[in-house]
Amino acid sequence: MSRVTVLGCQLVSIVVLLLAWEGAVRVGLADPLFIPKPSAVAAALGTSAGDVLPRLADTVLKTLLGYGGAVLLGVTAGLLLGSRPRLHEVAMPYVVALYGVPKVLVLPWIALILGIGLPTAVLSAGLFALFPIVLMVAAGTRDVDPTLIMVARSMGATRSAIARKVLLPAVLPSVLAGLRIGLIFALLGVLLAEMFAGNRGMGFHLQRLAMAFKAPELFAATAIVSILSVTVVLSLEHVNRRLGRWR
Amino acid sequence: MRVLVWRAAVLLGALVIWEVAARPLNPILYVAPSRLPAALMRMLSVKDLPPLPEHLWLTSKEVAAAYLLAVAAGLWFGFLLGLRRTLGRIYEPLLAALYAIPSVVWYPSLMLFFGLGPASKIAFGLLLGFFPIVLSVLAGIRQVPPLLVTVAVSMGARPGAVFRKVMLPAMASTMVGGLRSGLALSVVGVLVGEILGARSGIGYVINYAYGLLMTGEYVVLVVLIAAAVLALDGAGALLEARVRRWAG
Numbered sequence: 001m002s003r004v005t006v007l008g009c010q011l012v013s014i015v016v017l018l019l020a021w022e023g024a025v026r027v028g029l030a031d032p033l034f035i036p037k038p039s040a041v042a043a044a045l046g047t048s049a050g051d052v053l054p055r056l057a058d059t060v061l062k063t064l065l066g067y068g069g070a071v072l073l074g075v076t077a078g079l080l081l082g083s084r085p086r087l088h089e090v091a092m093p094y095v096v097a098l099y100g101v102p103k104v105l106v107l108p109w110i111a112l113i114l115g116i117g118l119p120t121a122v123l124s125a126g127l128f129a130l131f132p133i134v135l136m137v138a139a140g141t142r143d144v145d146p147t148l149i150m151v152a153r154s155m156g157a158t159r160s161a162i163a164r165k166v167l168l169p170a171v172l173p174s175v176l177a178g179l180r181i182g183l184i185f186a187l188l189g190v191l192l193a194e195m196f197a198g199n200r201g202m203g204f205h206l207q208r209l210a211m212a213f214k215a216p217e218l219f220a221a222t223a224i225v226s227i228l229s230v231t232v233v234l235s236l237e238h239v240n241r242r243l244g245r246w247r
Numbered sequence: 248m249r250v251l252v253w254r255a256a257v258l259l260g261a262l263v264i265w266e267v268a269a270r271p272l273n274p275i276l277y278v279a280p281s282r283l284p285a286a287l288m289r290m291l292s293v294k295d296l297p298p299l300p301e302h303l304w305l306t307s308k309e310v311a312a313a314y315l316l317a318v319a320a321g322l323w324f325g326f327l328l329g330l331r332r333t334l335g336r337i338y339e340p341l342l343a344a345l346y347a348i349p350s351v352v353w354y355p356s357l358m359l360f361f362g363l364g365p366a367s368k369i370a371f372g373l374l375l376g377f378f379p380i381v382l383s384v385l386a387g388i389r390q391v392p393p394l395l396v397t398v399a400v401s402m403g404a405r406p407g408a409v410f411r412k413v414m415l416p417a418m419a420s421t422m423v424g425g426l427r428s429g430l431a432l433s434v435v436g437v438l439v440g441e442i443l444g445a446r447s448g449i450g451y452v453i454n455y456a457y458g459l460l461m462t463g464e465y466v467v468l469v470v471l472i473a474a475a476v477l478a479l480d481g482a483g484a485l486l487e488a489r490v491r492r493w494a495g
Contacts, residue, residue, distance in 0.1 A: 001333065010341060035360070090253040100476065102434065104442050105469045106469065109466075109469075184349050192351045195354070209355065210355035210356065218359060229349055
């Protein structure tokens with residue numbers, strides 16, 4: 001099957017699904033109060049865009065702030081943990097445990113301390129994004145083949161040359177994988193914080209639309225966030241593949 | 248041995264830092280660890296919190312329902328898409344794209360549809376648990392060496408025997424890993440749902456304690472739930488190790 005056929009089948013499936021959905025609501029199989037017609041969602045997409053875009057910008061800004069912090073801290077910690085076996089042995093169980101604890105448990109406390117504004121959402125984003133990044137980078141750094149470094153050193157490479165020519169290309173894929181997952185987690189952290197304790201942003205908006213039973217607007221807003229994150233992730237994967245070729 | 252000593256020292260150090268940092272601060276907002284035992288006793292004896300066992304039981308039932316549904320749906324879709332190559336090529340990328348969406352955006356829609364009761368929590372736990380399971384089944388099937396299947400079939404093995412003796416051992420460790428992450432995510436889904444809005448369940452108790460500024464009780468609850476989640480995942484890890492040994 002060629003790529004075009006696959007793509008065609010995917011498109012046809014989505015269209016058929018939307019048509020079936022539209023039909024089901026029209027003949028009364030689903031209650032439009034809870035499951036709006038796709039045509040109504042499309043209409044809401046047009047009318048609510050002006051309402052949604054500033055909130056989306058607000059959410060994206062918080063995500064990037066928290067994500068930036070998590071990347072700085074996470075990549076540093078990951079490189080340290082991955083390159084020092086003793087430290088790895090002592091600290092890793094704690095990192096794994098912290099990764100496993102549901103972050104949502106501390107959200108009430110963060111909101112209590114930092115209030116309902118930007119700091120809570122940014123900290124929540126950083127907290128959600130940090131641990132997957134640390135784990136991925138640490139695993140990638142540990143897996144760098146030591147013989148590669150030994151060979152480079154015995155051939156007289158300087159420390160910085162080893163770092164640039166051997167370590168960087170070897171660690172890069174896991175760092176990028178960590179960064180990609182971290183970005184989704186950061187967005188998740190912001191949305192969750194906004195839903196729990198926010199008065200702005202997409203998470204708050206989604207929650208309020210649900211409370212007000214505005215199903216078409218809710219589905220439209222959900223679709224906008226979904227499309228945004230799928231687009232970002234797919235383009236990061238594209239970049240990843242190109243870098244793969246560079247290596 | 249020395250590693251264990253170091254680990255204990257790290258834990259102790261963290262507790263000391265927490266204690267020293269929390270002491271001079273506002274005791275309503277910052278709870279020092281030395282105050283936790285008293286809060287635990289208060290929680291168990293005084294009736295200032297909703298009855299804990301009842302809510303804990305409800306949350307456990309929600310998690311069990313969500314996880315069982317996630318396993319059923321994940322295995323079914325995984326084998327359907329993995330064994331029928333054409334379907335897999337068409338729909339696996341769509342699944343992967345859905346997985347790239349931060350799951351919590353779905354929650355308001357689920358809440359609208361299922362209401363504030365347990366159903367919306369089960370649905371969200373199901374949604375979160377489903378993805379790692381279905382993706383791990385797909386990845387597991389890709390790991391089955393086609394040559395082994397061909398050989399087994401040519402030697403007259405029935406489909407059932409091929410599945411049990413060839414495919415399952417080859418995909419077991421990947422699949423069990425997915426089942427384990429699925430359980431962790433089902434728990435997270437139920438907890439998130441309860442904390443975002445519920446009238447019962449352990450997340451509701453957390454919100455209740457925090458809403459009344461009973462921070463000591465809140466911290467005790469968080470520590471206990473975190474420990475329970477880690478214990479559950481630890482049991483999953485043991486099971487995973489056993490399956491890996493079985494699969495070789």
